[in-house]
Amino acid sequence: MKLTYIILFSLLTTTWLTNFSEAKKQAAEKHQLILLNFSGSDWCSSCIRLHKDVFETDTFKDFAASNLILINADFPRLNKHQLSKQLQNQNDSLAEKYNPNGKFPYTLLLNADGKVLKDWDDGYPKETVEAFVQEIKTVCDANK
Numbered sequence: 001m002k003l004t005y006i007i008l009f010s011l012l013t014t015t016w017l018t019n020f021s022e023a024k025k026q027a028a029e030k031h032q033l034i035l036l037n038f039s040g041s042d043w044c045s046s047c048i049r050l051h052k053d054v055f056e057t058d059t060f061k062d063f064a065a066s067n068l069i070l071i072n073a074d075f076p077r078l079n080k081h082q083l084s085k086q087l088q089n090q091n092d093s094l095a096e097k098y099n100p101n102g103k104f105p106y107t108l109l110l111n112a113d114g115k116v117l118k119d120w121d122d123g124y125p126k127e128t129v130e131a132f133v134q135e136i137k138t139v140c141d142a143n144k
Contacts, residue, residue, distance in 0.1 A: 027069045040104045
């Protein structure tokens with residue numbers, strides 16, 4: 001019983017990568033799309049709410065686990081949350097390419113080559129989690 005619970009829990013756990021090259025590699029290997037989220041994890045209230053109310057829900061995690069490669073480009077402001085110089089440089093490069101207007105939160109759906117297939121530039125989704133996941137699923141299905 002305990003082992004079953006651990007296995008089930010690990011299946012529901014989603015992993016957010018921070019390395020874009022690794023995300024692209026995994027997306028190509030698994031034939032999945034990349035969900036790129038720009039966030040300010042320690043200062044942007046909409047970003048924090050998006051992660052809590054959408055990305056941490058079972059509905060999103062269940063879908064993402066077998067359909068998406070997740071990557072978070074975080075831009076924390078507090079010294080205690082500062083990123084390594086290498087990760088900060090990568091996130092700056094991602095922002096230059098995908099988020100030049102500095103929107104937070106900002107979420108995009110990319111193919112394994114990094115081509116933008118869909119973006120949510122309104123920040124926090126206005127639809128339900130289920131509708132948001134369905135939107136993503138529609139793009140995933142169209143790009144198989």
